[in-house]
Amino acid sequence: MKLVVVSAGLSVPSSTRLLGDRLANATAERTSADVQVVELRDLAVEIAHNFTNGFPGPALGAALEAVASADGLIVVTPVFSASYSGLFKSFFDVLDPDALAGKPVLVAATGGSARHSLVLEHALRPLFAYLRAVVVPTGVYAASEDWGAEGLVERIGRAAGELAGLMNGLAAGRSGAVPVSLPTQGGAELVRGGGFEVVPFEQQLAALRPQ
Secondary structure, eight states: OEEEEEEOOOSSSOHHHHHHHHHHHHHHTTSOOEEEEEEGGGGHHHHHHHHHHSOOOHHHHHHHHHHHHOSEEEEEEEEETTEEOHHHHHHHHHSOTTTTTTOEEEEEEEESSGGGTTHIIIIIHHHHHHTTOEEOSOOEEEEGGGTTSTTHHHHHHHHHHHHHHHHHHHHHHHTTOOOEEEEOGGGOEEEEETTEEEOOHHHHHHHHSOO
16 A cells, blocks of 8 residues: 655745654554655646646656555645645645545644644645545644644544554455345345445435335
């Protein structure tokens, strides 16, 4: 499996990159994925050219391919004007609209104040829901005062565990597990495969019909 971190940090060193690295390390401990980091700072010029000529340069093309082929994604942005950075948004604007469909994504952000923590819910989560990604329940926001403070390590671990669980489940589904039908209450059946149990949609509709 491959885990890709997209970091939109601008400074060197960058707290945004640091948060991405910590999330990636925590996820890698829970799954067998190899980690690749995409630094958007290094792609800024090629992203701008892509908007004007419609073609990605070599480095941007490699980054877009890495994201599209990833089994899981960690995206981290600094907060600018109460939202994600323009560079962060521009990268996902040039990405193929179908590239993230069904892909597990962990959203994270950094900022100077805890007052911006809702950026995860009002900006990042809607963006990746629109791109049809599967966003893990726990997002991670790190303000300046969070580094070294109680709680950040626990939030990183919880979010990484959720991402690793989705990635491992998808990998198990691709391993060729044969679904089996199991009887359940009311004569319905469950289809089990890849660690999930799903009631077929037509059976759910049948249960709603008037008797």
